[in-house]
Amino acid sequence: MQDDAEHLxxxxxxxxxxxxxxxxxxxxxxWHALGLNQYFVGDGWSTxxxxxxxxxxxxxxxxxLATVAEHRLIDLHVVA
Numbered sequence: 001m002q003d004d005a006e007h008l009x010x011x012x013x014x015x016x017x018x019x020x021x022x023x024x025x026x027x028x029x030x031w032h033a034l035g036l037n038q039y040f041v042g043d044g045w046s047t048x049x050x051x052x053x054x055x056x057x058x059x060x061x062x063x064x065l066a067t068v069a070e071h072r073l074i075d076l077h078v079v080a
Contacts, residue, residue, distance in 0.1 A: 009028055010028075010032055011025060011028040011029040011032055011033075012032065012033075013029070013033065016028075016029040016033075034059065040057070044056060044057055045057055
């Protein structure tokens with residue numbers, strides 16, 4: 001459902017604006033537009049479902065990495 005743009009529950013910006021103003025539609029729009037999953041509660045904190053540890057959560061637009069001041073790149077070696 002979430003990846004099928006033709007599914008009725010897939011709310012693009014146009015579908016969201018045209019539909020009823022409900023909490024469910026807002027949640028579906030945030031899921032599809034921003035990828036905010038079931039762990040997003042909107043209070044500025046994210047909870048790890050395994051440890052229940054809470055950390056600050058931020059939403060921001062994508063920008064080129066070169067425009068981010070004082071950034072660092074760390075090579076991660078992932079073993080499958």
